[in-house]
Amino acid sequence: MRAALVQLTSGDDPGANLEVTEALVREAAAGGAALILTPECTNMMSSSRERQREFLRPEAEDATLARMREVAAELGASVLLGSLLLKADDDADDDERFVNRSFLIGPDGGIAARYDKIHMFDVSLKDGESYRESAAFRPGDRAVLTEAAGLRLGLSICYDLRFPRLYRSLAQAGAEVLTVPAAFTVPTGEAHWHVLLRARAIECGAYVLAPAQSGTHPATAGKPRRTYGHSLAVGPWGEIIADAGDDGPGVTFVEIKRDEIARAREMVPSLRHDRDFSAP
Secondary structure, eight states: OEEEEEEBOOOSOHHHHHHHHHHHHHHHHHTTOSEEEOOTTSSOOOSOHHHHHHHOOBGGGOHHHHHHHHHHHHHTOEEEEEEEEEEOSOOGGGOOOEEEEEEEEOTTSOEEEEEEOOSOOEEEOTTSOEEEHHHHBOOOOOOOEEEETTEEEEEOOGGGGGOHHHHHHHHHTTOSEEEOOBOOBHHHIIIIIHHHHHHHHHHHTOEEEEOBBEEEOOOSSSOOOEEEOOOEEEOTTSOEEEEOTTSSSEEEEEEOOHHHHHHHHHHSOGGGOOOOOOOO
């Protein structure tokens, strides 16, 4: 099965981002991809909460989701929108935070699965950057396993990558491909991106597909963000089979071979070897 990783440099104008995203998704489909994946924050990348409140919409009103459903149906391809930033559909407990939600769109244009990012990126980096995702986004509380192009997919988003228990639970539930759409910072990307993705693939004997945001993101309000890029595909033995680099938007193709998953899990059957133990 041929998959395609779409790398983006999304800014804070959802309309402009949609034009680029659609063009690259069409390029991926023209190249034979049955599964096309976009990064985290596909519809909008902004550090300004005011601009987010102005432009973000609930799921039923989001233009990117609506258009990508039409495009997926036209192309007959499965499209994983790595994540869309959305207004929540309710105001439970007066919680006005947004949601960071991944969507799998089937080749019929229907929404096959949704996943809300579980782990929030609340950190202060040594270069002075700080992030408080939990102040702006509601965390999810449910792992999601779905199917696309004949393969079982385990969904995750960006900072989830640092929590291996999530991926092990997905693999033990049957996931053959782990998706990690991301918008990694440059410092953490340089230090950890490749090694963490390879570790998750090795631990789970699964393909890891990680489409990423890349470069300096256009901003009309707030501080412009920079992301690491390097959309990555890792094989189930831990080998890097595709790396898009940091040259900005583009499409990277990868071949998924199901027998490689079975071979890796036969050679190191650790998914069957968990043992209970007492915590220290």
